[in-house]
Amino acid sequence: MEFFDNHKKLFGTALGLFVGLTLLVAIIPAIKNQENNAPLPNAEKLSESALAGKQSFIANGCVACHTQQVRNVDMDKIWGARPGIAADYAAIKRTDFWRNTATLMGTERTGPDLTNIGNRQPSQAWNLLHLFQPRAVVEQSIMPAYPWLFEVKNEVGKDEVEVIVPDAFRKGISGKIIAKQEALDLVAYLQSLKQTPLPDGQAPMEFLYKNEEKPLTTNNGGAAPLPDGKTLYTQNCASCHQANGEGLKGAFPPVKGSPIVMGNDLDFYVSIIMQGYDARPEYAVMNAVGHDNNLSPEQVTAIINYERTSWGNNAKPVALEEVKKIIDLINSTAKK
Numbered sequence: 001m002e003f004f005d006n007h008k009k010l011f012g013t014a015l016g017l018f019v020g021l022t023l024l025v026a027i028i029p030a031i032k033n034q035e036n037n038a039p040l041p042n043a044e045k046l047s048e049s050a051l052a053g054k055q056s057f058i059a060n061g062c063v064a065c066h067t068q069q070v071r072n073v074d075m076d077k078i079w080g081a082r083p084g085i086a087a088d089y090a091a092i093k094r095t096d097f098w099r100n101t102a103t104l105m106g107t108e109r110t111g112p113d114l115t116n117i118g119n120r121q122p123s124q125a126w127n128l129l130h131l132f133q134p135r136a137v138v139e140q141s142i143m144p145a146y147p148w149l150f151e152v153k154n155e156v157g158k159d160e161v162e163v164i165v166p167d168a169f170r171k172g173i174s175g176k177i178i179a180k181q182e183a184l185d186l187v188a189y190l191q192s193l194k195q196t197p198l199p200d201g202q203a204p205m206e207f208l209y210k211n212e213e214k215p216l217t218t219n220n221g222g223a224a225p226l227p228d229g230k231t232l233y234t235q236n237c238a239s240c241h242q243a244n245g246e247g248l249k250g251a252f253p254p255v256k257g258s259p260i261v262m263g264n265d266l267d268f269y270v271s272i273i274m275q276g277y278d279a280r281p282e283y284a285v286m287n288a289v290g291h292d293n294n295l296s297p298e299q300v301t302a303i304i305n306y307e308r309t310s311w312g313n314n315a316k317p318v319a320l321e322e323v324k325k326i327i328d329l330i331n332s333t334a335k336k
């Protein structure tokens with residue numbers, strides 16, 4: 001047969017079949033898939049600084065210990081409000097011409113999942129100190145320190161951010177510890193990591209294999225029981241003020257023995273929790289933890305009462321009604 005004798009025809013046909021099949025089974029489906037998968041309409045784009053931070057996240061190997069995926073199993077519920085979906089990753093593009101897409105979903109969860117870390121820990125001061133020395137904020141942490149993201153200078157220049165490091169972790173450094181641009185970018189990236197809520201009207205899919213939830217409550221002397229203040233304190237406050245209430249000298253003030261915690265100015269106390277606090281240069285800034293974490297008046301009351309009666313603090317518990325009034329007032333003035 002002439003077909004088998006003519007190498008041009010033979011190889012031409014084989015090549016044609018190969019290209020045609022590749023188009024059919026690989027390239028066209030891939031394009032279709034991409035068209036099908038758009039980012040959620042309310043997803044926010046990364047800022048320039050956050051994009052640079054993502055490069056540094058990749059360069060420093062953070063993905064070796066941190067995932068960015070909320071699986072649809074109940075044990076992952078603490079990492080996000082809903083399981084992750086394909087659209088969460090749809091905006092991720094090739095790193096550059098030479099390097100493939102870095103999805104950073106991760107495979108190893110030595111540290112916590114970071115899908116929603118921007119909501120869980122929005123404080124720049126906490127993140128910078130944690131990168132400089134994780135053990136300064138989390139005593140038992142096994143995360144490595146990243147000192148090369150910081151530099152020591154004699155003075156804090158304009159637009160520079162000083163990291164407030166407790167003496168015990170300064171290792172004899174006498175100057176000011178300044179965050180390099182790379183550290184600021186990295187933290188901007190971490191702060192940008194927030195799970196996007198589904199567009200209006202869509203219910204998130206359920207987590208599977210549910211564990212039964214025990215309601216966490218404390219006795220409230222006959223009135224409706226309040227949520228458990230200790231758990232709420234651990235979840236919302238202990239990363240900075242520490243489990244023992246003693247804070248960190250030079251970064252986060254103690255709530256143990258604090259005149260604000262033990263005192264009678266409830267308006268001030270509630271406003272610190274709901275709106276944050278930045279009064280003294282020797283401490284970092286407290287962000288609006290109550291507002292950011294959507295704390296209810298019941299939860300705020302439980303936390304206040306836990307702080308007022310723990311670690312040797314012995315002030316009288318406050319009533320839910322009073323806290324509710326103050327939060328309503330804060331919310332109504334904030335809206336104006």
Ligand code: HEC
Pocket residue numbers: 057060061062063064065066110111112117120121127134135138140141142143144146186190
């Ligand atoms: C060897 C593993 C390891 C590496 C590498 C690592 N981490 Fe961690 N990370 C941990 C562990 C363990 C924790 C939990 C204890 C703690 O908070 O320090 C943690 C906690 C965190 C937290 C707080 C999470 C939370 O829910 O409170 C952030 C943010 C974080 N890491 C960011 C990073 C960044 C950014 C990098 C890269 C520069 C990085 N980590 C590299 C192990 C690691």
Ligand code: HEC
Pocket residue numbers: 123126233236237238239240241251252253254255258259260261269272273277278279280281283284285286287289290303304307
């Ligand atoms: C990201 C770290 C951070 C978190 C989380 C945090 N705080 Fe603070 N808090 C601070 C810092 C920093 C200050 C001091 C600010 C200043 O004085 O400039 C402060 C101050 C306070 C004070 C005033 C104490 C005093 O005697 O001056 C109270 C009370 C307080 N926080 C309560 C809370 C409660 C309750 C929570 C949890 C709902 C909480 N904080 C979560 C960082 C934090």
